[in-house]
Amino acid sequence: MTIVFKPTETYRDDFTYRNSETAILRFPFPFHEDRYMYSVNIEPHLRGGPTAAYDAVIDIDEHYIAECRERALTLAADPKRCQVLPHMMAAQWDTVELLMESLSTDYPKHFTLTRNGDNWMWENRPLGIKDSFVFGDASTLSLPPFEYITRQAQGDFSLQDQRDGDLWMDGGMITGQADWSLDFDVGMSFKEWHGPVPMAHEMGVFDRALQFLLRLQHGRPVRRLNWTMTINPRMDTSPENYPKWGPDRLSVTPENVAQKVHLRVELQTLFRLPRSNAILFCIRGYLMNLQDISRVEKWRKRLHRVLRDLDPALADYKGLPRFKPMAVAWLAQFDDGAPIAPGTSPDQTTAL
Amino acid sequence: MIHSDPIAARVASCESLHPGLRRVVLVPESGGLFPAGSAGAHIRLALRHGDHLWRNAYSVVSPPNCRDSYTIIVRRVANSRGGSAYIHDHLKPGDTVMVDLPVNLFPIATIARKHLMLAGGIGVTPFLSYLPILADNKVKFELHVCCRGDDVAVFTALLAAWPDAHVHPDDGSPALDIGAVLGGQFLGTHLSMCGPEPFMAQITATAAAIGWPAARIHQEFFTGATSGTAFRAVLAQSGITIDVPADQGLLDALEAAGIDAPYMCRGGACGQCYLPVLEGIPEHRDHFLTADQRAANTAIMPCVSRAKSATLVLDI
Numbered sequence: 024m025t026i027v028f029k030p031t032e033t034y035r036d037d038f039t040y041r042n043s044e045t046a047i048l049r050f051p052f053p054f055h056e057d058r059y060m061y062s063v064n065i066e067p068h069l070r071g072g073p074t075a076a077y078d079a080v081i082d083i084d085e086h087y088i089a090e091c092r093e094r095a096l097t098l099a100a101d102p103k104r105c106q107v108l109p110h111m112m113a114a115q116w117d118t119v120e121l122l123m124e125s126l127s128t129d130y131p132k133h134f135t136l137t138r139n140g141d142n143w144m145w146e147n148r149p150l151g152i153k154d155s156f157v158f159g160d161a162s163t164l165s166l167p168p169f170e171y172i173t174r175q176a177q178g179d180f181s182l183q184d185q186r187d188g189d190l191w192m193d194g195g196m197i198t199g200q201a202d203w204s205l206d207f208d209v210g211m212s213f214k215e216w217h218g219p220v221p222m223a224h225e226m227g228v229f230d231r232a233l234q235f236l237l238r239l240q241h242g243r244p245v246r247r248l249n250w251t252m253t254i255n256p257r258m259d260t261s262p263e264n265y266p267k268w269g270p271d272r273l274s275v276t277p278e279n280v281a282q283k284v285h286l287r288v289e290l291q292t293l294f295r296l297p298r299s300n301a302i303l304f305c306i307r308g309y310l311m312n313l314q315d316i317s318r319v320e321k322w323r324k325r326l327h328r329v330l331r332d333l334d335p336a337l338a339d340y341k342g343l344p345r346f347k348p349m350a351v352a353w354l355a356q357f358d359d360g361a362p363i364a365p366g367t368s369p370d371q372t373t374a375l
Numbered sequence: 376m377i378h379s380d381p382i383a384a385r386v387a388s389c390e391s392l393h394p395g396l397r398r399v400v401l402v403p404e405s406g407g408l409f410p411a412g413s414a415g416a417h418i419r420l421a422l423r424h425g426d427h428l429w430r431n432a433y434s435v436v437s438p439p440n441c442r443d444s445y446t447i448i449v450r451r452v453a454n455s456r457g458g459s460a461y462i463h464d465h466l467k468p469g470d471t472v473m474v475d476l477p478v479n480l481f482p483i484a485t486i487a488r489k490h491l492m493l494a495g496g497i498g499v500t501p502f503l504s505y506l507p508i509l510a511d512n513k514v515k516f517e518l519h520v521c522c523r524g525d526d527v528a529v530f531t532a533l534l535a536a537w538p539d540a541h542v543h544p545d546d547g548s549p550a551l552d553i554g555a556v557l558g559g560q561f562l563g564t565h566l567s568m569c570g571p572e573p574f575m576a577q578i579t580a581t582a583a584a585i586g587w588p589a590a591r592i593h594q595e596f597f598t599g600a601t602s603g604t605a606f607r608a609v610l611a612q613s614g615i616t617i618d619v620p621a622d623q624g625l626l627d628a629l630e631a632a633g634i635d636a637p638y639m640c641r642g643g644a645c646g647q648c649y650l651p652v653l654e655g656i657p658e659h660r661d662h663f664l665t666a667d668q669r670a671a672n673t674a675i676m677p678c679v680s681r682a683k684s685a686t687l688v689l690d691i
Contacts, residue, residue: 185482
């Protein structure tokens with residue numbers, strides 16, 4: 024598969040990020056029915072799904088080069104967005120292996136991995152990287168192994184150590200997060216870092232999810248979707264930079280709501296890592312504004328219904344109250360109230 | 376990556392270490408590399424001989440970074456279900472066996488400042504994969520292996536390269552002063568043990584008496600015996616009735632009847648095969664259910680557990 028990249032688009036300042044028709048139709052739309060509530064919505068991560076975003080083990084798209092550059096800018100301003108605790112070195116190499124094997128297998132035109140025992144050669148053509156190194160010897164790479172490879176991938180990554188019947192967030196590369204902080208959460212247990220989520224604790228969601236994940240097996244990754252809404256196509260909506268993006272919510276008007284308000288979907292995949300027995304959590308974010316969503320009939324109607332009827336506690340947690348009424352009002356013009364097919368696939372081959 | 380198992384493996388070599396101990400090296404049938412494993416991981420082999428099918432789990436003793444082969448060491452178990460006897464008497468180089476992906480229920484405690492490892496007999500096998508990783512990580516460790524008979528010479532030879540590994544012949548008198556070993560460790564030491572249940576029970580009790588925190592103690596159980604008294608299993612949702620004979624486990628009996636039941640470790644440790652019980656009293660032999668869950672008698676781990684009552688009604 025050859026991807027036509029858009030290397031100059033931006034996720035800050037002038038926000039030139041745009042989705043092509045291909046990107047719109049491959050968007051992993053998250054709502055399979057007209058209402059939304061928390062659930063343990065985990066399924067096996069197998070190649071293939073409702074859109075092309077599910078076709079690869081680790082997905083990249085037209086935004087790859089621009090998103091890697093955006094990550095580099097965020098790291099330059101705040102190096103603590105990437106941290107790995109010292110006992111996680113085996114997990115760092117596991118991540119290198121998983122990402123290099125996956126990218127070179129799924130995108131052979133763009134990535135090549137050549138292995139001769141522990142002597143590896145990695146070629147990343149979109150980013151112009153060609154490096155030889157010794158697998159397992161961190162002194163042969165220009166950066167720590169986890170940082171080296173996650174700078175070359177879209178989406179955020181966290182590393183969970185498993186011990187004492189719990190998972191501990193003992194590392195991560197988090198530059199495009201929906202208002203949570205690796206620097207604050209690093210070293211926390213599963214329920215500690217999920218502490219702020221409303222309702223789901225009482226529903227037992229985290230008890231069941233933790234028990235499930237403790238049994239996650241190598242070679243059998245799983246996935247789930249999560250979502251929120253973001254003003255402007257901004258990757259870095261971190262607590263550290265709240266003063267930069269928090270006021271954006273006040274900039275939404277009925278005239279610009281379709282361009283400014285983005286549905287932000289996280290295709291989350293979880294991999295048991297073979298050597299370290301840790302879990303790699305990949306949070307691959309996709310941003311699409313209401314204007315683009317309105318080009319798929321099923322999605323614009325369904326998003327209207329989900330937002331309109333969303334539980335207020337959930338809307339509050341996701342930071343939606345200031346602009347949700349304007350988004351619902353804009354989407355209402357497309358919704359005739361007729362039943363919509365279940366599932367999340369677009370059910371059309373071109374955008375409207 | 377996404378892998379599919381089982382993987383076809385070819386027996387590259389079989390070697391008797393002594394009459395009761397066999398070392399088997401497996402390589403990928405189609406060439407290439409096996410998936411990597413981690414220290415303490417086991418693989419499960421599907422062994423077919425005539426009408427018999429055994430699924431036995433063995434610790435991988437080759438270094439975890441070694442992907443061109445998996446090595447296991449198999450003890451001939453008296454009165455076993457027959458899998459180990461098959462490996463000793465029939466398995467030969469060139470044979471094909473199906474192997475599930477490595478699973479680790481006994482991983483290295485990554486934050487330990489020192490590792491104290493205690494093994495009883497063949498319980499040494501998971502630690503054979505720990506040693507190169509602990510050495511690479513430059514972390515302190517101490518391994519004590521209690522064994523008897525022919526095992527003494529074999530384990531001494533296997534561990535010859537490791538000065539911090541000690542073999543203690545058990546000749547009737549206490550082979551190792553467990554209280555002294557446990558009492559002489561500095562804070563931050565983690566204890567890992569693998570061996571027969573009485574061996575681990577004694578260590579656990581001694582550690583508790585000295586004041587070791589439970590979170591610093593880790594154990595790997597041998598696959599327990601699954602035989603016992605015959606009983607009848609009734610599957611409430613399908614109405615199927617299955618007679619479970621004395622020499623067959625409940626999970627084996629379900630599978631023989633064509634029921635697609637979930638499972639993973641087949642050792643009562645992982646929790647994957649959990650089944651709700653509607654009527655009857657399980658004979659719990661697992662290590663997964665809590666004391667409260669056992670007392671409630673509303674669930675069973677069919678891979679190892681059986682029934683105290685004549686009939687067990689399962690909600691499947």
